[in-house]
Each structure stands twice: as C-alpha cells, then as structure tokens.
Amino acid sequence: MKNSVFSQKIYSFLLTAYRWYLLTPERSLEEAYQTALKIKEIEDNHFNGNKISPDSAMYSSSVMDYFQADLKKLLKDVRMRLTEFKASRWFSNESKQKAAAKTGIEYPNPALVLEKLEFIDQVIAKYTNYDIETSSVNNVVSPSITVADNKVITQPITPKSSVKNSDIQPKRKADSTGILPRSILTTITRLQAELDPNAEKDVVQNFRQTQKTTIISVRFILLLIIIPLLTHQIAKAVVVGPLVEHFRSSEPEQIFINEEMEEEALVELQKFEERIKFENLISNAPPLSSEAIESQMHEKAKEVAEEFRRESANAIKNVFADIFSVVAFIWLLIISKSSITVLKDFFDHVVYGLSDSAKAFIIILFTDVFVGFHSPHGWEVILEGLSRHWGLPANRDFIFLFIATFPVILDTIFKYWIFRYLNRISPSAVATYHNMNE
Incomplete structure (x- = not known):
C-alpha cells in the first residue's frame, strides 16, 4: 500500500514537471507580453504615448536616469523571454503536442500568439538602437580641462563612434606639415574657444559631468x-x-x-x-x-x-x-x-592624467613592493597571516613555492602591460621609468 502511494506521488510529480516543460513557450510569451505592456504603460503615463526619451517629455536628468534604468531592465527581460520562447518552440514538435493534449494541456490560438508577438515587436521596435546609443554614450571621450594662464580651456566632447573607419587614413609626410606653424593654429583655436559665447556654459557642463563621475567612482x-x-x-x-x-x-x-x-x-x-x-x-x-x-x-x-x-x-x-x-x-x-564602467573611465582619467615622473614613481613603488628584492618577506608575512586567520598551519613549503612563482608571474604581467599598453599611450613615461630605475 505504501509503495503504491509513493509511486503515485512520483508519477504526479513527474507529470507536473512535464506539464511545466510543455507550457514553456506559452509561459515565456506571456511574460514577454506583460513586460511589453509595462513599457507601453510608462510611455502612456509619462511620455504621452511616445518613445521613452528626453525628447518626448520635459524631465530632469535624474528622472530620465530613473526611466532609462527601468527601460533597460524591461527590454532585457523582453528579449530574454523571446529567446526562451523561440528556443522552446524549436524543441517542440508534433509528438510533444500530442503528448500535451493527453495531459490536458491546450495550446493557445495561433492568432492570439501572433497578436501578442506583433504587439511586442511594435513596442520594442522603437528601441532597437537603444543599446547602440547607450554604448556610444559610454564611449564618449572625457573632456579635458586644463588651466593655462589662469584660464580654463576645454576640448569639445567627441564620441568615439563618430570616427568612421573611412576617416582613419595613414598620414603622409606632406600632410604632417601645414602652411602655418602648429603653434599659430593652436593659438587661433584657443581664441575661438574663448570667444565662443557658449564656452562658459560648456566648461560648467563638462565640470559637472566630471564631478558626477568622481562622486560615483568614490x-x-x-x-x-x-x-x-x-x-x-x-x-x-x-x-x-x-x-x-x-x-x-x-x-x-x-x-x-x-x-x-x-x-x-x-x-x-x-x-x-x-x-x-x-x-x-x-x-x-x-x-x-x-x-x-x-x-x-x-x-x-x-x-x-x-x-x-x-x-x-x-x-x-x-x-x-x-x-x-x-x-x-x-x-x-x-x-x-x-558603476564599473564609470570607475574604469575615472581611473583612466586619473592615471593617464598624471605627469610622466609621477607615473614612473608609482610604477617603481608598485614593482619594488610586490616583485622587488625585499618583496618575499612581505609575501611571507601575508601568507602566514592568512593561515592564522583561517586556522591553518603555516606550510613552509607552500609559502616558499608561492614566493618563488607568483611574484615572477606578476612581474612578467606588469612588464607586458608596460610594453603593450603604456609604451603606446605614454612612451615618455616609459622612458622616464627606465631612467629612474637605472
């Protein structure tokens, strides 16, 4: 008697799991449809039925950040559910549909499925370029603000995506020199920036953007x-x-x-x-x-x-x-x-904005502490402290093996970074580093 009850419970559990598996396409489509309805509700209530964009309504930057964060999450959910719907439909065949009919599952009307898919496509079609636009905003070069002769000079913000491949051409020797010296052209450009009536507004806007980035990073x-x-x-x-x-x-x-x-x-x-x-x-x-x-x-x-x-x-x-x-x-x-993207841009701006001597000083300090001549003593103290922290006996063989291999690997990685990246971005800093290290 007990075995029959146990077998019935197992059969009921397997039947429930199989029904859940067969209903995956319908469930995924319904979740995508409900998410699309949420996007449509935001458009109707806050953007007069238009696209969720600063051009559709007058909101502050904080409010737009709130709506765009919700939009990004909802679009991600819709696309994930549609992918799940397509994948589950691909595994579905006639035999499984017959099995579903035997278990009492009724598939929705195909016309209703097409209607939901059409509505979802209409909602997300307006945001097909949303990810591209977002990435282009993240790839904006940070404005450089310099102080010269007690005057603030700011360079215009130029998106990386605005540089086309066709515009990147190898320079010829004839193109490296112009009719006028570069110093005169630079002076003319600076005067144009100072005489621009919107220069002060651009400087304040760039400063606020840099301040916001710093606050988020810290x-x-x-x-x-x-x-x-x-x-x-x-x-x-x-x-x-x-x-x-x-x-x-x-x-x-x-x-x-x-x-x-x-x-x-x-x-x-x-x-x-x-x-x-x-x-x-x-x-x-x-x-x-x-x-x-x-x-x-x-x-x-x-x-x-x-x-x-x-x-x-x-x-x-x-x-x-x-x-x-x-x-x-x-x-x-x-x-x-x-926040990680903003933090990366912040570190790039801080590190690569240092002078060549400061970069060389930081590099030498880092290498001497972690991979220098006296670094094995520091690594030994750290490993023994970790062993005591976790209640493990200090294995001297493991400590010596770690000291003999890890600093060497770290030194190799650091030298490769200097050769591969820093030498291309700031060769003068590398030259200063070698001179100071000698």
Missing part, C-alpha cells in the same frame, strides 16, 4: 570596501558565530584545530612554569612545594586552553564569514556594471 569604491567588511562582521556575529559555538560546545575536549596552536600552548605553559620557578629563586620566599607549583600550573592550563579554544572557534568563524563577504562582493559587482 562612492562605488567605498561600497566595495564597506559592504564586504560589514557582511563579514554581521555574518560572524549573527549567523556563523552562534552555529559554531553550538556545535563546538558539544565537544568540550576539542581545543586545538591544528598542531601549530597546540605547540604554542605547550610553549606558553612551559614558559610560565620556568617563570614562577625563577621568581621564587630570586626572591627571599621559601621554596615552592610541588603541590603549589602544580596548582598554579593547573590554573594557567585552564586559561591557556580557554584562550586557544576561542582562537580556534574564531578561525572557523572567519572561514565562513569570508565566504559571505566574497558572495557579497561578487553580488555587488554583478549589479553595478554601469
């Missing part, structure tokens, strides 16, 4: 630091700590989690015994009896055991709390792709 860097640390402390205090204490309380005899901690405890206990004997010898007190020494040693052993028990529990907590921190860090990176 805030994102602080989030990358603060959120993992907070996650580590909260998980350790609220989730991991009580669980570890609960399971370790059931095994009171387990004090050490590795032999290295046990050796430290024995050495500390031995030093305590030698200390009390030494203090008794240099004082005028009568010699301690073996019972007194044994009593003091017993109390000290309890203190040492409790101390290393807490240290062992703390190491176990650190392992699981670090896992929570890594998950929080990866989650923050996944949901902050736009």
